[in-house]
Amino acid sequence: MPDTPDDLDPAALPDLSEPLRRAIGERYLSYALSTIMNRALPDARDGLKPVHRRILYAMRELRLTSTGGFRKSAKISGDVMGNYHPHGDAAIYDAMARLAQDFNVRYPLVDGQGNFGNIDGDNPAAARYTEARLTPMAEALMEGLAEDAVDFRPNYDGTLSEPVVLPAAIPNLLANGASGIAVGMATNIPPHNLHELVEACLHLIKSPNATDEKLVELVPGPDFPTGGVLVEPRESILESYRTGRGSFRLRARWEREDLGRGLWQIVVTEIPYQVAKSKLIERLAEVIQTRKVPLLADVRDESAADVRIVLEPKSRTVEPEMLMGMLFRSTDLEIRFGLNMNVLIDGLTPKVCSLREVLRAFLDHRRDVLLRRSQHRMEKIDHRLEVLEGLITAFLNLDRVIDIIRYDEDPKAALMREDWSLDHPRAMTEAAYVSPAEGPGELSEVQVEAILNMRLRSLRRLEEMELKREQDALMRERADLEDLLASEDRQWKAISDQLRETRKAFGRDAPGGARRTGFAEGTELPDVPIEAMIEREPITLVLSEMGWIRAMKNHIPLDQELKYRDGDKGRFVLHAETTDRLLVFGSNGRVWTVSCANLPGGRGMGEPLRLMVDMANETQIVAVLLHRPDTKLLLASSLGDGFVVSEDEVLAQTKAGKQVLNVKAPGALKIVHRIAGDRIAVVGDNRKMLVFPVSELPEMQRGKGVRLQRYKDGGLSDATTFDSAKGLSWHDAGGRTRTEPDLTDWSGPRAGAGRMAPRGFPRDNRFN
Known part of the structure; x- marks a missing residue:
């Protein structure tokens, strides 16, 4: 009779986990190798991935020479998919379209006719609407295919053959760059100037032991198709090319354009590589709207065939370098382009190569x-x-x-x-x-x-x-x-002659061969506070009961009648300046910081403050103060707990604000008072008053605080600070100011119950 499951011995069962682990590992490794070799990483010899190599070869088979006619892109992508690349036609067409985009590829390999996208980031038209043929550069890559220059292999179904690698008369890997993400590794290579690459190759042929410093003198840095200015230090560039890893700081090219009568504007003529112009304009407009760069007044896109972005300063006294420095920090007018020269050596082994190793691989292939x-x-x-x-x-x-x-x-x-x-x-x-x-x-x-x-x-x-x-x-x-x-010497001489012919055909003297990306020193601006760059102007802040805020020009009388939305009324009105920062205290103990320069103008009813900061709808605004450095605040909850905090500590750097006083329901932040004096007076809902020294309250950055006054019923009604030598003052029911100089009867240690308030104290239990 067979054993039941309860009778089975676990030790006698076969170990199925190890074979499963091995099987999964083998299959994942196969997938990873396929991704690395057949999809993501370029070959160091011709600088192409399989999809690009198959596109060019299929176009050659269709006889789409640079001097011949164009063919529909749909026909080309269909032939590539059917004969060599069994993947989606959309992916093939996207890869082919990129080879035709002169703003993405330094030396286009496909001559496109029709809409192949633009620098704004728009996508190419559908494949049925565009046409293409090879460029002379692509023909140079395939020169010698009919002369047994490279190996061929069967295509995916064995009916045709395709080249394993192209003969590549040009160092295409560095000339056009490459990018890709594989399994566990990635590559990112910027484009370079072909004339400089040929010079480096000729020098490497003449001096096989050439130093990295000499090669970097000949290839000083990337040459992006969209131009721009490299501001990376030469030492950093040298280290990047020596190790194969690093990054380059690239800035937009700009100039100051004089408009006469002391007016001027900034014109951006070249933007960094792979930055969509439309997205850049949107970001600049957002910077103006949020007033993150207060020196910038307006931005206009006047581009036609060339890039022309006009930036208008807020004042003629603004320094152009200061304005552009702020924009470099906060927008994509300056980017960092990473370098990761991870390529396939001999089409098999992925390796992070230096500049010298990549050039050596190309020369050995030649x-x-x-x-x-x-x-x-x-x-x-x-x-x-x-x-x-x-x-x-x-x-x-x-x-x-x-x-x-x-x-x-x-x-x-x-x-x-x-x-x-x-x-x-x-x-x-x-x-x-x-x-x-x-x-x-x-x-x-x-x-x-x-x-x-x-x-x-x-x-x-x-x-x-x-x-x-x-x-x-x-x-x-x-x-x-x-x-x-x-003779090996004659071989290298022949290769040098071929490279000189390439330099003559595609070098700096050929159309489009001159270097586009310049070099400059990357000057860093000091950390200047935004307030220092805002023009100081008097304003009057108005915050309504429903939380709508506005900034009216000049200082108007605080009791002036103002218009509000239906069902709304005024709550806070205070004089300020555009350079001030507003502290907003919420009932949940959180504090938000808002720049007065970013507040909406006073022509309308303003905007909801909750749209400017991340404040929950159920949170009530308890108090608003203009930030004053080196001062201290008294914070207290309705439950009677509180502490002293430095005003500099409550400044928030994000829209989410900063949690300062910890309160739990049903408690809430009740008192926000700037400390002025050596005594604190608190009064509860039970009209009992307690006076004690400020020194008895701890100074904290965040927390629940300590007990100010003890209550049997109710909670804290109000609190204030005063100078013991001047006495405690309050306003009576008739609006007159009363002062109590002798507060001995109400003085006691902190957390005491206190005594009934003096005769004539307001019935609302408020000091002011």
Whole structure:
């Protein structure tokens, strides 16, 4: 009878966790390797990912040359998807469109016709509306594909073949850059100037042990397609190129434009790389609206074919450098572009490379391409020389060849059996090339086929002379190729000549080849408080019962009649200046800080304060104060607990505010009073008053505080501070000020019950 589950011995069960762990690990590793090699990381030799390489190769197969016609992008992406890249056509089209965007790619590889997106961040039109063809740069990348320059492999279904890597006559990896995220690793390479890269390659060929410092002199930094100004220190750039990791500070290019009569404006003509202009304009408008940069008054986008963003200062006395320094801090007019040269070496091994290693990988690839193309050319020459020897032999024995072709039943076999050296000994002596025939004086099958396929009009004497001239030229070319394959120095000289041709075709003298990104010293602005950059003007703050706030120009009488929304009325009215900061105290013990320069104007009814800070709807505004440094506040809850806090400690840096007094329901913040004197007077709902020294209250930054007065019923009604030498004052029912100089009867230790308030104390139990 089989064992029941209760009878099973756990030790006897097979260990299934280890095989499962191994299986999951193997499969995830396979996925990671596939992502790294076939999707995310570029090849160091041609600087392309598989999808880009397949797009270019498919366009070559469609014969979309740089001088030919355009084809629909839908046709191109369809061929790429069907023949080489079995992924979504949207992803293929996006990759192809990026190769055509001159604001994303320093040297576009696709010549697009139609809407391929713009620097504002708009997407390209649908593939059925756009057309494309190759650029001369892309053709340079694929030069030599028909000459066995690189290996080919079967495509995904084995019906076609595709190149493993392109011959790449240009250092495309650094010229156009790359970015990608793989599993556990990523790459981010900025574009560079091709002229400078070729200069560095030529120097590396001449001096294989060249230092990083010398290479960075030749390649001083990235060259972004959108221009801009690099403000990264040279030491940092050198370290980034030496290690393959780092970052570059890139700023927009701007200039001061004089408008006459002392007026001026700032015009931004180049923005940082990969910053969408529309998003940048939105951010600048937000900065103006929130008054984070009070020196900026307005922004306008006057761009057409070129970038032109106009920034208007708030005052002609503003320093342009100060204004731009603030904008660099708070907007994408300055960015940091990361460098992570993580690439595939030989298409297999991911490695974070230095500038020198990347250039070395490209040069080694060019040498392999040169050797393979030279060997392929030699094979072609050998084949042609074999054919030419047979044709020349036929010309030297023309009558015999005609006789065999005319009368023999099998002319091919007869021609191959004939010993041509016996009839005409000079036939073999005139030919310097040794044919791979069966024996001396015999013709090979290739030669016989060429003779039989020869046309009658080729039998003229001029044709024979032309064949001999061609033979001599090929023999000289073959000798040169043999010398090239035997000499490493000649190989590097040939590569240098090819690079010079590339520099001539795409260098700084070619259209679009000049450096676009400049260099400058990155001056840092000191930390200047925003208040110091705001023009000081008198204002009157008005906060209504429902929490609507506004700032009216100038100091108006505090008792002046003002208009409010229906059902609303005034609560707080105080004189201030635009440089002040307003402290808002909530019933939950939280404090918010609002810059008076950011408050809405007084023409309307204002705006809700709750939209400017993160204040819950159930939170009531207890008090508002203008911040005064180096002063202290008395905070107390309705339950009678409180403490002294420095006013500098309650300043909040975020919209969420700062929790200062900890209170629990049903308690709430009740008293916010600026300390002025050495005594504290508190009165409860039971009309009992207690006076004690301020020194008995602790000074804290945050907390519940200590007991101010003890109650049996009710809670704290009011509290104030005063100078014991002057006595305690309050307003009676008739509005007259009364002062009680002798407070001995009400003085006692903190947390006492106190005594009934003096005769004439207000019935609302409030000091003011």
